[in-house]
Amino acid sequence: MTNAWIVATIVAVVAGLVGFFVVLRGSAFAAHAVPNGSFAGAAGALLINVNVLIGLGAFSLAGALGIGWLGRRDRQDVATALALVLMLGLGALFVSLTAESEPAAYSLLFGELLGVANNQLLPTAGLAIACTTALGVLYRPLLLSSVLPDLSEARGVSPTAVELGFLVCVALATTMTVPVVGTTLIFSLMIGAPAAARAIVDRPGAALALSVAIALVTVWVAIAASYQLNLPVGFFVGVLSATSYAAGRGWSAWRRRGP
């Protein structure tokens, strides 16, 4: 149970940080495609009997770079969709070749947060530090190119390089979180909390902090509720994410109408 709290806290911090830029850049599709497609990597790892983390890392990185490469000269959303279906198709192949077991599919999608083992803590923390450091290095160019793409290009920041760097951050966050919380939970966290934060405050620094705070509250409440009511964590995270966004929108609408 302690492990679940530690891992959930790490995951929420990273999701809040990465998700802020996901929402700012309008990359929700990529944030969905990389974790979802990396599922194929896990299936492939099971097929050839290597560590699941390696498969996840390889596929999420390949997926991120593939999206960036395909997206250079086509619409980003089309590139993302094609990269995603290719990975899912490979996943279907790997699953069918392994004569697989279905519980694995469920836990990769929705996670087994309450069953996190001790030896999963170290890789998770390591990847979280790597991801946060990368974001810290990229912070200013990323912010500038997300908000004012023309200005940032005029100042010599390559939009392709920033996009690739950002996608690699998403891939790192994916590799770290999928084995412990599943692909759907990380997506919900990366969208709901930052979207709510952006609706409430405008300044990037404040929104970033608020996004992390909302993500933390979401996972803590979700774990407690899941433990008490014996229902899946993913359910609470998904519903709380959507609720917090609705609350954020309501708050900003109310404030705009007020004096």
Place this chain on the structure above:
Amino acid sequence: MSGVLHAIVEPGFFDSGVVRIALETSAAVALLASVIGVFTVIRGQSFAGHALSDLGATGGSAAFLAGVAPLWGYVAISVAAAGAMESIGIERRRGRDLATGIVLAAGFGLAALFLFWDTTVAGASDATNEVLFGSMWTISPGTVPVVVALGAAAVAILAAICRPLLLSSVSGELAAARGVPVRLVGALYLLALAAAVALSCLAIGAILSTALLIGPAATALRLTRRPWRAMLAAAAIALGTCWLGILLAYDSFYWPPVHHGWPVSFFVVALIFVCYLATRLRVRR
């Protein structure tokens, strides 16, 4: 001659009832999805198109739980999700992306709950796989008329709004200036998309649904900029890749390492991706 034919097509391909149903259903779905997909790609709504198929899993698992035919779960959830996306919907493209993301996040939460109940309460251990991946080999003959009816409804909506939709997809401001109710047209289009995605998820699974919606249309739009020609080309690509994929999957029954055939979805997706890459090489030259 017959030796060559046997090497390409395993014996019994054309006599098998299962194969015939798969060929017919996939043809109907491929044509519908590729034509709608041209609008989806032009409008930049690939994410919505994909999210609707993922949300279909929520509907499927709910229907499983309620004991009704999965079709109704798919249709109900797609229409509800399309409505939710439209009502959150913000005009700018980034806002639309976010609206889709929020609806998808909420849907995933519900799917986690329903699948959990499916396996614990209803005791259906293979529910997850069935709902998530679907299989073209298990289409029941009774599904075909429903698929056709839903497809016809989507085509009817699309035909009715075709011209204003095209105009508002290419330039929303121009359409609004000419008196097109852009918001209404967009909502009707999303409804047609929801119906098409629901039935293609049901018939051929979520992976292929997205693949057929986006892949052929994106490929066709790289070949030609004219929408009508693009629709024709997309339909041809979708139909070709689907049927070739089914043929390869049928042949693969005797391939290593396991002798139960490779999945259809893998073949179709791979073929679509190869087509798309080929057009990119062509353009580069």
